[in-house]
Every structure is written in structure tokens, then in C-alpha cells.
Amino acid sequence: MTSQEENDFPLEWLRHTSPYINTHRGKTFVVWLNDELLNNDLFGHLIHDLTLLSHLGVRLVLVHGMRRQIDAALQAGNIQTSFANPGEAHDDHTPIRITTSEMLPPIQSVLGTIRSQIESAFSTGLPNTPMSGSRVTLCSGNFVVARPFGVRDGIDYCHTGEIRKVRTSTINDLLDLGIIVLMSPIGYSPTGEFFNLHAEDVATQTAIDLQADKLIFLHDQTDALASALGDTREILVGAHGVQQALPSALRTIKSVLSNATLACQRGVNRCHIVSSQKDGALLKELFTRDGSGLLIDSGNYDSIRAATNRDVAGIKALIQPLINDGILLDRSEQDLERSIQDFYVAEREGSVIGCASLTLFDQQAEVGCLAVHPDFRASGKAADILQHLVKEAKVQTCKQLFALSTRSGDWFQEQGFLPGDISTVPVDENRLRGKRGSKLYVLDLS
DSSP: OOHHHHHHSOHHHHHHHHHHHHHHTTOEEEEEEOGGGGGSTTHHHHHHHHHHHHHTTOEEEEEEOOHHHHHHHHHHTTOOOOEEOOTTTOTTOOOEEOBOGGGHHHHHHHHHHHHHHHHHHHHSOOTTSTTTTOOOOEEEOOOEEEEEOOEETTEEOBTBEEEEEEOHHHHHHHHHTTOEEEEOSEEEOTTOOEEEOOHHHHHHHHHHHHTOSEEEEEETTHHHHHHHTTSOOEEETTOOSTTTTSOGGGHHHHHHHHHHHHHHHTTOOEEEEEESSSTTHHHHHHHSSSOSSEEEEOSOSEEEEEOOGGGHHHHHHHHHHHHHTTSSOOOOHHHHHHTGGGEEEEEETTEEEEEEEEEEETTEEEEEEEEEOGGGTTTTHHHHHHHHHHHHHHHTTOSEEEEEESSOHHHHHHTTOEEOOGGGSSOOTHHHHSSSOOEEEEEEOO
16 A cells, blocks of 8 residues: 555544444344435445445345336326325325226336346446445345225225235344345235335334334435424434424425334334435445434433443543543543443443543542543533433432532533532542642532
8 A cells, every 4th residue: 555545544434433333233224215216326326335234244124115116107108196195194194196906017017127126236246346246135025914005085095005014034034144135115915915005114114023223214305304404413203393394395205204203113213314315325324423314313312321341442532632631630441440330421323422430429429530522512411421420329319419620610510510618528638739729519419
């Protein structure tokens, strides 16, 4: 490697990516492919990225859409199509196609063409790419048992169906073999009857039944959605009024948002809505802290938990810059290992982004070593960690929380602490009067 190539090699990117590689290995991701992607210039790049995910140990289930292709096929065959809107079936009020017997041949033709296109793309070996020669096995099949949508409000939906069951055991067997599973928005009844389904519903129900780690929607309206939401990066499932706030022009992505919310309510921890118009958006979403799309969170996106010995390196990396600046006392990794039972960490996607210690003394407890990664210092994460420590101290029946600080006194006072007297806490006076000159701040918990 030349010196120029060494300078261009993204070492820091690779270092920041490695924790995500470890976190995602062995996890199950269900990825919904918007129908416009199939004719997109970036389709080949997406196949490359999905192949990379598979080689990194991610268990992949792909669900493709085909609404636009069906529309085109019906129009070419001069077959009239109609939609109805049974509001009780979809809370986003997405119109549902009435699938007549006349429509079945063109729909089945579209289905075969799309499956062939995707299977072919994964079989080429990705020539002229860094993944040249890399191959994965893709498997499609009758993974969905369906039933008729039936007659509603006097309207017969004919061959439009809804999901009765997803064959999760078969899907898991294939995933265990390293095979990518391809699912289509169709299903069959136990008698072999063909039913047309919503691709979003297939992806969502599959993620729920598999208890997938992630449900990912690749959509062409992601940027418009972010703009409508004020560039919001994260949405908690409990947030109200999000869909109602979207303009009617974003009807199709309202369906995606509704399905993502449902999936989180039914056990999928995180759903992502990622642009299908940006090269590499999927990888950026999965392998960087800030991602590239919109995250629908079940409430477990960020977690604050007791630290373990595996967190020592992450804690040390967080506090070392503050030690260098004289803000925190110097602690070696050995010191941290000896006192790890006192530490708590804030974690995001497997990375430690904040830490603090809680040392107990009878009915008092000391907050120490509070640090947050620079990228999250404006997000209120330090206050979240402190509130977690307050709750832990109360569980331990502590009556008072205290902290020693050289430069963060104002912040502690903003959190309700008051300047204190050294004689009221079990701390060596040298820590206050020594070289650092720390000051004491106290919070009453009684």
C-alpha cells in the first residue's frame, strides 16, 4: 500500500464501525424494498450492500413491493382496477386494491419477473465491485398462509387477502444456513388459492412473528418525511399525532410509518425508514451513530444499565480526555475493573456513549466520573444518567446524593444540587483541599 493509499484509508471510520459489526452479527433484519427500487440505478449498489450484510453475519429477510409494476401491467392489458378504503383494516386509511380474477395472470407475471430480477442480481457475483466473486444463496417460496379479505361494507375484495400465518420455523431454518430469504406480497390458502397482499403488511408481520431485531423500510419519500417532521431523527412509539401531522402527499409513507409503529408495539425493538434514493444510506444507518434515516424506537434505543468488565475499555475512552484536561481524577483500566460494580453506562447500538459511578456510603451516595461522548453532550444524556443514579440511590434507601467537581458546579446546581459542607459527607478532605480544589455539591433525596 502506498503512503497516499494509507492516508486515504478510512481508519477512524473502520474503528467506529467495528462495534456495530459485532452487534449486528447473528441478528435478524427484515428489509422491505420499495417497488421503485427495482428500476432504480442504485439497485445494483443495494444488492452489493445486502450481500455485505449477509457476509457480516446478518440474517436477512427481504420483502419486495410490486404495486407500481402491477399498475403498469394492468394498464398495459387495459384491465380496470379499483380501490376501496376499509378504515378498520388500516389505521392510516390506505386504500386497498380489489383483486379480481381477471387481474391474476398479469399479477403472477409481474411476480415472476420481479423474483427473477432479484434472484439474478444476487447470482451475478457482483462483477466490477469490491465484492466481486462473493455469492449468497437466495430462497423464495410459499412462506405466507393467507385468507380472503372478504366482503366488507358490501364490497367483495375477491383475491385480495390478509395474512393468516407466517411460516417462521421454515424461515428460521433457512436463515440458520446463511440463506437470504426473499418474500413476496402474496400468500396462499390451505387449498392453494392465490391472494394479493400488502408488501408493508408482509414485512411487518414477518418481523413480528420472527421477533426480528430490526425492521427496515427502504422508501423514496424518506427525505420528504424527515422534512415534514422537522428533520426528527428518532420517534418513540408512544409519540402521538405524528402521522396526523404528515401532509396528504405522503400517503404511501404514512402506511410505512403505521406499520413500523405496530411492529415496535408488538416486540420489534427498532424500525428504520431509510432513503432508497441515496447510495449507501442503508449501511450508514446501520453502521454509524447518527445514521441516515428515521428511527422508530420501542423505547430501548438508548439504555442505561449497570456496567460490566466488558465496558471498561469504553469507559476509559470516554473519561481519558477529561482526565487529560484535569476535570476528572486519573483512573487506570485496573482501577476501573476494581470498581466496576459502582459504574453505570449509557449505551447506544452497542457503544458506550456515557458513564458515571455511584459509590454508596450508609445513607449517602457519591456521583463520580460522569462523562458523555462529545456527540451527545447537547442531547441531555448527562441529565438522563444522573436521574438514573438518583433512582438507584433511592432504591438503596440513600437520603443524600453528593458530587465533587472542579468545573461542573453550575451544571450540578441546575440539576438541583446545592453547595455543601465537607463535614457532612464521608469524603477525605484532601480531595477538596488538594491540588484539584474540588467543590462539594449535595442533593437531598428525602
